[in-house]
Amino acid sequence: MNIISPSILAADFGNLNKEIERISEAQWVHIDVMDGHFVPNISFGLPIVSAVRKLTAQVLDVHLMISNPLIYAERFVKAGADFVIFHMESDDDPKEVIRAVRNAGAKVGAAIKPGTPVEVLYDVMDSLDLALIMTVEPGFGGQSFLFDTVPKIRALRTFCNENGLNVPIQVDGGINLETAAICAQAGADVLVAGSYVFASDDVAAAVHSLMHL
Numbered sequence: 001m002n003i004i005s006p007s008i009l010a011a012d013f014g015n016l017n018k019e020i021e022r023i024s025e026a027q028w029v030h031i032d033v034m035d036g037h038f039v040p041n042i043s044f045g046l047p048i049v050s051a052v053r054k055l056t057a058q059v060l061d062v063h064l065m066i067s068n069p070l071i072y073a074e075r076f077v078k079a080g081a082d083f084v085i086f087h088m089e090s091d092d093d094p095k096e097v098i099r100a101v102r103n104a105g106a107k108v109g110a111a112i113k114p115g116t117p118v119e120v121l122y123d124v125m126d127s128l129d130l131a132l133i134m135t136v137e138p139g140f141g142g143q144s145f146l147f148d149t150v151p152k153i154r155a156l157r158t159f160c161n162e163n164g165l166n167v168p169i170q171v172d173g174g175i176n177l178e179t180a181a182i183c184a185q186a187g188a189d190v191l192v193a194g195s196y197v198f199a200s201d202d203v204a205a206a207v208h209s210l211m212h213l
């Protein structure tokens with residue numbers, strides 16, 4: 001069974017309560033934080049993480065698309081993040097960010113953009129709880145899946161197998177039934193889906209169909 005993490009970037013923020021209820025069948029909730037600097041868009045920050053934390057006991061994976069994750073890591077953990085995911089392309093030293101998230105008491109994930117070679121993750125894989133391979137350019141929901149990211153999923157899965165690492169691989173961006181199946185086949189375990197899930201008339205069915213591809 002795949003882990004599904006609907007991205008609330010595609011939710012109706014005027015009805016956050018209802019929107020979180022709509023995705024109650026999913027195991028995780030994906031929260032996209034954008035600073036208008038690391039990516040050319042601003043989404044939301046700590047107050048939304050705290051608000052969602054109060055609404056659900058689901059696992060919260062917080063995807064930090066920010067230039068300086070180190071100074072914010074602990075605050076996102078305190079706000080209720082179960083996983084803090086930072087970008088390898090951010091300005092901070094990945095090992096320091098990993099340590100900061102762990103010391104604050106959460107699990108830690110590292111993400112790479114579509115243009116970043118997967119080998120960048122190999123160095124830190126043994127200290128991660130999650131690896132995120134972006135399947136669109138970070139910054140916006142509703143984009144089309146970039147098929148040339150799939151070999152990176154396969155390569156990371158092989159790397160994990162060969163090194164006895166049990167780190168879940170997450171994919172994020174342009175995920176629908178077709179692209180989810182391709183990613184799962186390539187070795188992804190955690191599927192983030194924003195527009196596909198929230199635009200569906202039957203959200204529970206959409207989540208279930210991704211779960212059991």
Ligand SMILES: O=C(CO)[C@@H](O)[C@H](O)COP(=O)(O)O
Pocket residue numbers: 007009010030032063065136137138139140141142143172173174175192193194195196
């Ligand atoms: O991190 C991001 C975008 O930067 C994603 O989490 C999107 O929010 C996914 O949205 P869809 O592509 O599924 O609509």
Ligand SMILES: [Fe+2]
Pocket residue numbers: 007030031032063172192
């Ligand atoms: Fe995301």
